[in-house]
Amino acid sequence: MFHTALTSADLIFLAKGAGMTILVTAISVFIGTLLGIVFGVLRGQLGPIWFAPVTFVLDIFRSVPLLIQLVLANAFVGMVLRLHISGLTVACMVLSLYTAAYCTEIVRGGIHAVPATTRRAARSLGMSWLQDMRYIVLPLATRIALPSWIGLALGVMKDSALVYVVQVTELLKSTQILITRLQEPLFLLLICGAFYFIISFPLARFGGYLEKRWSND
């Protein structure tokens, strides 16, 4: 009946690939979010004109396909800078900036959604700018930005499948290696899809949980 040449060693191989996917995603989303917050706040403080150069650079990261960014960044590091850095580092750098570009917009939108009257009220109560950001803007903006941020994190996780072009053996690449050897594409892709689901489902649920909890208080 149902027969496969897949062994437990191959499943461990796939799990290692999944681990790499999680690692790349975690690093990129973490750094990207930090950068995104910095850029998003700066964008609000400096105004669109002074911030235009950064917006331009971030727009490049948003508009050029990720695959091309990865290939070009890798070639740049190897040919122009002549550095021997690992594919994982290149992948994390590119994905972080890619995440940052999107996260900047999310943070900007979140801050923008806090009513100006509320912020003015805070300042007229004698709060400093930092206090206003910390106690008024942060809690309100986070609630608004969270769903988009969860969507971004899930998107980056799936986009991380492209880092195979810089020699990072993540989940999809591991699957392709097994497909080449075992010649069972549909079955292996099914398992690969299941792995992706196992990784992203908890994150999506966690986001849903936070949203629900924060909307009540």
Added chain:
Amino acid sequence: MKMITLAAALVAATGFAGTAQADKLDDIIASGTLRCAVVLDFPPMGMRDANNEPIGFDVDYCNDLAKALGVKAEIVETPFPERIPALMSGRVDVGVASTSDTLERAKTVGFSVPYFAFEMAVTANEKSGIKSFDDMKGHTVGATAGTFEAIALEKQVQEWGTGEFRPYQTQADVFLALSQGQIDATVSTSTVAMANVKTGNFPGISVVGKAPFDTDYVALFTNRDEYGLINYLNLFVNQQVRTGRYADLYEKWVGGALPSLTVPNAYR
């Protein structure tokens, strides 16, 4: 004034000489790692074992090269079209990737002398009594449609004027037809022929000899301006043949008659 210019020129020249980089051979030895581009979906030259570790003729060849250089080997998997881009973007140092040394490619990369040759071999059904290429005259033969050997074989059958040529969709179909006796013989690269005979999926067939079609010579490659490294690679290929390591590897991964790496009546 002239002295100052001269002195300035000297200083500048020394500066340039100082910044001139060590060549790639030195870089590899200094870095302690040799990064080889290897194609891993091309058995028996490159493939993966049950633990998904790279194995094959090219993998062993890269390991030998690293050993000769006294460094660690790193196998970088590159699909066929990615081999030369991987070198150009600095992801690998050397290509050990069954790359035919075409003049077109030599405009971009520098090739060593050939380290392997894909000869065309005749595989026959044992019942047909075919013992050589010429014995195929008058028999029904077949090959994978559209390949180099299929076109050459079909032409040969027409030249003989007797017998029949049948094209098949895949290499596996050809060997299945051969095993079932639908065709009496086929021509394919020796590696493919040996690999299929070895699987045991096709009983009653064996490799009986060479076909007088063009041999596909493949060479190691690196950046074309790295003469130091190319010289080293040439000597390395020579040493592999001289020490019998080439014959050992051929026996281990392919088997059968060892192909010659030199072209008769030509240098290099």
